[in-house]
Amino acid sequence: MDIVVTGRHTQIKQKFRDVVESKMNRVTAIAPDAQRVQVVLTHEGNPRQADSAKRVELTVIAGKTVVRAEASSADEFSAFDMALDKLTLRLRRTRDRRKDHRRGLERLPMPMDMPLEKPQESVVEPEEQNSAQQDAMASDLGPGQSVEVQVGDTPIVIRRKLHIAEPMSIDEALYEMELIGHDFFLFVNKETNRPSVVYRRHGWSYGVFEIDTPEHMAEAKK
CATH class of the missing domain: 3.30.505.50 (Sigma 54 modulation/S30EA ribosomal protein, C-terminal domain)
Known part of the structure; x- marks a missing residue:
């Protein structure tokens, strides 16, 4: 299983990488078919948000299944532990649902925690926004690609993404x-x-x- 650790507005320390890799056996134990785990550590520079200055986002990709979780805390290690707890809970529910389907049962989803923000794949830089806004919103995107465009001088940002999915119930x-x-x-x-x-x-x-x-x-x- 590939483990990819990246940072936003922060440098990833080797100690954090070591902790992440040492605890990934929790993921493989529940989801042995997991192919990739993405770990994104974000630092919030606002001193008023010191209690949640570190945010960790975890994404597990196993075939066509994508499971995500995130958490924030004062330090990256506790944020990672909380996000990992949420992730393993969702992975267990995925595993249980597969078992139910093999038995011919249907299970309703269980309520979960907080809404998550997906990592930004591509962003239009501010100096390019005025001239490229219409072209960016009208251009063709490939599967999984996205673009963000700021509306003039306002704080409004429009994000456009192409998602390919099979029809489902x-x-x-x-x-x-x-x-x-x-x-x-x-x-x-x-x-x-x-x-x-x-x-x-x-x-x-x-x-x-x-x-x-x-x-x-x-x-x-x-």
Whole structure:
């Protein structure tokens, strides 16, 4: 299993790398098919956020399955331990779900913790934004590629990303949403073939949005 450790606004110390590698057996014990683990350590320079100055994001890639977790603390080691606890919990749920499917059972997703932010793949630099904004938003992206564009002189940033996914059921979409720790998940409903979004409401309550066009609905009625 490949272990990739990177830092944002901070240098990665060898001691932190050693701790990460020494504890990755917790991941392989639960997910022996894991191919890659990405560890991102971010330092927040604002002194008012000293208690959460270090944020660790963990991403495990096992085939088509992606599981994420993150945590913040005053130091990188405690942040890593907390993120690893969340990650192993989600990996166990993934393993249990696979067992249930082999038995022909369906399991509803369990509520998880906080929404996560995915690492930024590509960012448009500020000095290029005014001239390249329209081109960036209109250009074709490859699978997994993304672009961020700031709107003029405002603090508004628009992020565009292309995600390729096979159609799935609502239950599968809810499960994928919980795996990545988000409050919503965009997918194609295999029953209706419509772009759809599942989202968390309150407690055990979930919602689904489906999108269609009048032209497509008219064609379907013919």
